[in-house]
């Protein structure tokens with residue numbers, strides 16, 4: 144630690160995004176401190192597959208590879224998906240992506256959040272350039288020309304040339320920095336569970352648009368599928384209250400029995416859905432990344448992938464500035480990061496928002512148009528490749 148400035152970078156929040164940034168920076172020689180209120184719960188192979196899973200895009204798998212954590216995540220438990228199929232309940236037509244057609248080994252990987260967090264946490268603990276302050280919470284921040292200081296709950300202080308908030312969608316740090324957000328409550332909840340199906344999942348991520356709802360089936364390593372069923376709040380409460388048999392019967396019908404009958408389900412959980420975009424990412428010696436900067440609808444499975452792209456881009460910009468002997472936490476450098484990531488995040492968020500609105504509609508003319516649009520995209524190779532490339536983070 145530098146006596147005058149304190150640490151190079153303080154990262155608040157060690158979720159998947161904050162932890163990935165900490166490792167990227169430490170591996171590049173930065174002196175990093177991470178503040179986190181609670182360590183992630185341990186992951187053990189004998190435990191049931193955790194209910195929270197994410198579809199990692201190839202760009203995220205590539206980042207984890209560069210951070211030397213992917214081999215251990217993949218060896219523990221991950222499921223590659225090589226196909227993706229999207230269709231609409233109200234209109235004919237479908238869209239299908241195949242990894243081979245895109246020149247890719249897989250379109251992505253389904254992994255438990257807890258496994259990723261656990262693996263990243265162990266890597267943080269093992270890195271001598273990373274100081275972990277856990278359990279700890281930030282109660283205030285102060286800034287001067289050279290550094291930002293975090294005041295913790297026990298009244299101790301941490302100074303750093305740059306503070307990065309990666310403390311999730313309800314980011315306290317964002318509020319402390321006076322950064323407003325634009326919010327839209329979808330009035331929906333995502334009901335999640337793992338289900339056993341009559342037929343194998345075919346290494347396919349399936350997505351069906353239903354009136355007012357979307358339903359995704361993501362393949363799991365043990366042959367089951369993880370479902371994300373985004374429905375209006377009242378409907379979510381009803382689905383959660385059904386007994387297992389009735390839930391499986393309704394789910395099978397909603398999924399058009401593509402994998403036959405639903406034979407069993409785990410317990411279910413539900414998460415509220417909203418769009419939340421920070422109006423800006425920067426304050427003096429401060430920036431936001433991950434869900435602290437943008438919370439998006441999960442229908443495209445891109446939330447954490449966007450956050451990991453933030454982490455990768457920020458690390459790149461900071462390393463470049465340091466190597467050029469510039470103040471890496473100065474406003475010109477941080478603006479470069481914000482310019483590169485904010486527009487991509489906003490564009491993606493609005494695209495998912497539009498898809499959600501258009502596909503949630505029950506209007507028949509709109510449904511016919513949706514069916515036609517899926518078929519057209521499916522037939523136009525370059526457009527399809529463009530969409531697949533964007534989802535892959537290329």
Ligand SMILES: Cc1cc2nc3c(=O)[nH]c(=O)nc-3n(C[C@H](O)[C@H](O)[C@H](O)COP(=O)(O)OP(=O)(O)OC[C@H]3O[C@@H](n4cnc5c(N)ncnc54)[C@H](O)[C@@H]3O)c2cc1C
Pocket residue numbers: 155156157158159160161178179180181196197198199279280281309310311312315316333335371414432433434435441443444445446447448449450
């Ligand atoms: C149902 C559902 C399905 C999803 N599926 C996908 C998917 O398939 N693919 C995908 O890419 N994304 C998906 N997402 C989105 C994804 O889960 C999030 O984008 C991702 O978890 C955000 O990671 P993060 O590290 O930015 O924030 P978080 O995961 O929220 O982590 C924030 C961290 O900050 C810590 N923290 C909180 N408050 C403080 C504080 N005051 N001080 C210090 N630390 C603090 C927390 O303990 C935590 O460790 C899904 C989301 C939902 C709801």
